[in-house]
Amino acid sequence: MSAFRQSVEAMIPALRRYARALARDADIADDLVQDTLVRALRSERLFLGGDVRSWLYTILTNLNKNRRRSLARRPQFMPLSDNNPDASGTEAEGRDIARALSTLVEEQRSVLLLVMLEGLSYREVADIQGVPIGTVMSRLARARAHVKASLEGERTALRRVK
Amino acid sequence: MTDRNIPVTEDELHAYVDGELPAERRSDVEAWLATHPDDAARVHSWRAMAEVLHARYDSIADEAVPKRLEIERLVRAPRRWVYGAVAATLAAFIVGGGVGWFARDATATPSVLQNFTAHAIDAHRLYVVEVRHPVEVPGSERGHLQQWLTKRCGWVVRAPELSGAGLKLVGGRLLPSSGKPASFMMYESASGERFTIYTAKSDAEATQMRFAADGRESTLFWADDGIIYAVVSTGADRTRLNQVAQAVYDQMEKKG
Numbered sequence: 090m091s092a093f094r095q096s097v098e099a100m101i102p103a104l105r106r107y108a109r110a111l112a113r114d115a116d117i118a119d120d121l122v123q124d125t126l127v128r129a130l131r132s133e134r135l136f137l138g139g140d141v142r143s144w145l146y147t148i149l150t151n152l153n154k155n156r157r158r159s160l161a162r163r164p165q166f167m168p169l170s171d172n173n174p175d176a177s178g179t180e181a182e183g184r185d186i187a188r189a190l191s192t193l194v195e196e197q198r199s200v201l202l203l204v205m206l207e208g209l210s211y212r213e214v215a216d217i218q219g220v221p222i223g224t225v226m227s228r229l230a231r232a233r234a235h236v237k238a239s240l241e242g243e244r245t246a247l248r249r250v251k
Numbered sequence: 252m253t254d255r256n257i258p259v260t261e262d263e264l265h266a267y268v269d270g271e272l273p274a275e276r277r278s279d280v281e282a283w284l285a286t287h288p289d290d291a292a293r294v295h296s297w298r299a300m301a302e303v304l305h306a307r308y309d310s311i312a313d314e315a316v317p318k319r320l321e322i323e324r325l326v327r328a329p330r331r332w333v334y335g336a337v338a339a340t341l342a343a344f345i346v347g348g349g350v351g352w353f354a355r356d357a358t359a360t361p362s363v364l365q366n367f368t369a370h371a372i373d374a375h376r377l378y379v380v381e382v383r384h385p386v387e388v389p390g391s392e393r394g395h396l397q398q399w400l401t402k403r404c405g406w407v408v409r410a411p412e413l414s415g416a417g418l419k420l421v422g423g424r425l426l427p428s429s430g431k432p433a434s435f436m437m438y439e440s441a442s443g444e445r446f447t448i449y450t451a452k453s454d455a456e457a458t459q460m461r462f463a464a465d466g467r468e469s470t471l472f473w474a475d476d477g478i479i480y481a482v483v484s485t486g487a488d489r490t491r492l493n494q495v496a497q498a499v500y501d502q503m504e505k506k507g
Contacts, residue, residue, distance in 0.1 A: 090322070094322055094326070097322060101316050101320055101322075102312035102313070102314075102316065105311050105312060105314070105316070106308045106311045106312040109308060109311050110304070110308045119317060119319070119320065122320055123319060123320055123325070124383075126320060126322070126325055127325055128443060130322070130325060132419070132439075144441065144442065147442045147443070148442055148443045152382065152443060155382075155485075179306060182303050182307070183303070183306065186303045186304060186307050187307065204269055205269075205300065205301045205304055206301075206304050206305065206308060211266075211269070211271055226262055226265060229265060229269075230261060230262070230265055233265070233297055233300065237296055237297075237300065240300075
């Protein structure tokens with residue numbers, strides 16, 4: 090296997106994690122990863138060196154943006170598994186964070202995940218999104234504030250129900 | 252040595268948490284946090300948020316990679332362009348779009364160009380989101396694509412070479428435009444950015460290059476020698492769109 094393919098392969102687990110957090114649904118997430126890999130392999134000749142990791146995140150981020158645009162006019166379905174009432178503490182926390190993420194606008198969710206989950210630098214995220222670093226920082230700040238408020242809101246809502 | 256009295260900004264708090272802060276400023280921020288409990292609480296909540304994210308999603312990275320994502324498999328069985336697999340989508344497009352076009356043609360005589368750009372943008376929107384079947388004939392069959400579209404459209408259709416702009420031909424398809432054939436070609440960059448070129452016959456002999464936008468889609472279009480061209484993109488800035496359109500224009504010029 091070529092060095093290029095090896096470095097693509099090494100990224101699959103992280104891409105699956107990012108895609109799942111980004112798209113929420115497991116099948117859609119793996120579809121995104123598959124399409125990312127197919128494009129990457131198809132464009133091997135176009136890849137002129139540089140950072141394979143950033144490049145793959147860029148493709149996946151763009152694909153998800155396209156996908157969401159095509160879905161924008163259709164009704165949204167919430168996965169049933171998200172409503173499991175018997176979830177343990179950690180599961181409930183995971184469910185809350187998934188829900189909080191789903192209420193973020195696309196660019197903010199992507200920044201938050203790339204920085205906090207995937208550990209990319211502001212510079213790398215700026216290149217992936219094709220925006221200045223300042224924009225990345227303001228998106229990140231807004232995303233964190235929104236998720237924090239959303240998580241706190243969930244807790245307040247739960248208290249009120251009980 | 253930096254000045255401890257310079258107040259710490261919110262940007263710096265984020266940078267501190269994300270390890271993006273210059274090393275010499277770290278101790279200033281730490282000193283600041285010791286005396287500013289609100290900021291310290293925010294920093295704490297962001298760290299807790301990161302922990303929750305990892306607790307929720309790291310397990311996915313630890314799972315065995317599903318068979319369908321194995322590189323060997325994807326390389327061995329490259330996805331084939333399925334001819335006609337979009338028949339249903341296309342039929343819906345023709346039926347649904349055709350009515351609109353007919354109505355538009357009846358009322359909108361002054362805006363042939365507007366009509367044309369609307370078709371070009373519609374086609375762009377419909378197909379750029381297609382990952383598997385964006386085209387009928389793949390870019391690897393460039394010669395065949397050009398021949399076929401030339402024959403069906405009735406003018407010389409050429410797929411320009413846009414590698415200078417970092418774009419590779421994905422392929423093309425035949426589309427209807429006000430009941431006449433139109434050619435549609437799609438290009439893509441290494442990062443998945445897509446551009447489409449839509450051409451149809453026109454009464455306008457020649458026009459200058461013009462710009463039109465609708466939502467996030469924007470186009471540069473022009474008529475030349477009875478053919479009208481539109482280069483469409485989603486979200487690309489004007490400079491980039493201009494660069495691509497110019498490259499297309501230059502090659503169409505040479506053809507004549």
